[in-house]
Amino acid sequence: MATTKTLQGVIRITEGGDYNLVLPSNGARAQNDLAIYNIEEVFIIVEEILETTVNIYLPKISDFNGAWNTKIYILCKAIGGRFSNVYINSYSSETYKDFINQKDVTLVNIAGNTQFVHIVDNNYWLAK
Secondary structure (H helix, E strand, O other), rough: OOEEEOOEEEEEEOOOEEEEEEOOOOOOHHHHHHOOOOEEEEEEOOOOOOEEEEEEEEHHHHOOOOOOOOEEEEEOOOOOOOEEEEEEEEOOOOOOOOOOOEEEEEEEOOOOEEEEEEEEEEEEEEOO
């Protein structure tokens, strides 16, 4: 079963598994609205988790109601070069689909690597 994490501030992941990111429940969302909830820049830190996989599921872009200023940084920490496979997954259902660089998923698995993700269109995340 997936663990739900609120997309806000700093999120630390210390165990393998699936993590669904959700927006804070603050009602209407607009660009200036997001700043007070500290989701303009979110840092996800995946601690050293050996021999396991972490799946991070991004929220549906349409949930942001046009507020595209959220930037998500995912850091894979590792000590001694050991690390987990960390996958960032876009939202997908039978009726709605988002993409990350024209794909469903991107992999961050280099020790000490940071992946940057942010919204660039109605259903499109850019990952660098």
